[in-house]
Amino acid sequence: MYSQAEENYLKTIYALESEYGNEVSTNLIAGKIKTKASSVTDMLKKLAVKELVVYKKYQGVYLTELGRLSALKVIRKHRLWECFLVQKLQFNWDEVHEIAEQLEHVKSEVLINKLDAFLRFPKLDPHGDPIPDAQGRMMLNKTxxxxxxxxxxxxxxxxxxxxxxxxxxxxxxxxxxxxxxxxxxxxxxxxxxxxxxxxxxxxxxxxxxxxxxxxxxxx
Structure with a gap:
């Protein structure tokens, strides 16, 4: 299990890799999460010890396979909760992101798998983003x-x-x-x-x- 802060970093690095390619800079991460570059460096060192990222000073960072799968698990939970909030609780699509940011850190995989089944295994969240399955696989969304x-x-x-x-x-x-x-x-x-x-x-x-x-x- 990882802390909420660690999960947020993994998710952020995954998003930046998807946008900019492998090896994202410390400053890019700091700008994304609105914190100091020195704080980012401290966290990257911790993630590297846990073999979630490969971090090279002055060269940037990229996710290991373990880090990528861990990030996808957080993204999966976030997007499933968004589906639940919109489909079952009638939230608007502009109201669910911040709530899902809190719910995505629930640790129980049993709960998330049951939520997925309850929602009939949705492939896309309310914003059109693909939802990873339990193995981290997700539909390619060519648009x-x-x-x-x-x-x-x-x-x-x-x-x-x-x-x-x-x-x-x-x-x-x-x-x-x-x-x-x-x-x-x-x-x-x-x-x-x-x-x-x-x-x-x-x-x-x-x-x-x-x-x-x-x-x-x-x-």
Missing amino acids: KTITDMRIGSAGVFVGVKDSSATFLKYLNKKNLALGDKIRVIDIEPFDNSYHIETKTHRLVITSNVAENLCLKNVK
Whole structure:
């Protein structure tokens, strides 16, 4: 068993590796979790002793296989709890992240496996992110963002890159939800904003918003 702080570091390193590739820097981790680089270094040394990471001073850090599987277990719990909160307790998708951050540190694997079965083994969380199974395997979620699309192309809105409550509340205001079919109508040359339409309405979104909307089955 690992402490809550250790699990948070493993999850953070996993996310940064996924975004930037192997060997992430101490400063990158410090920026992500908003702490001092010296504190990060101290924790990385502890994780290295437990063979969860390989840490080289001034060269960065990467997860060992044990560290990767441990990170995926935390991610699995987080995303299953998000499913439970939305599906069974009727929370909105913008309300569940902070609660799941607390619940993800529950140690009982029996409980989590029963939760998975109770939810009928979901493959995706409420934000469209894949959920690892008990062995750390998860479905490959091949998607494109709207910024990858041409005028006239369309796809199904299946996930977000930014799952912050602020961004999800913005999408609620714009009446955009997972499962919507989105078509690109036009791209504004002046500011690269995107004119899009769904089944029910048309709207204009910034390029920053477009970069955070993930679609599949794009044609």
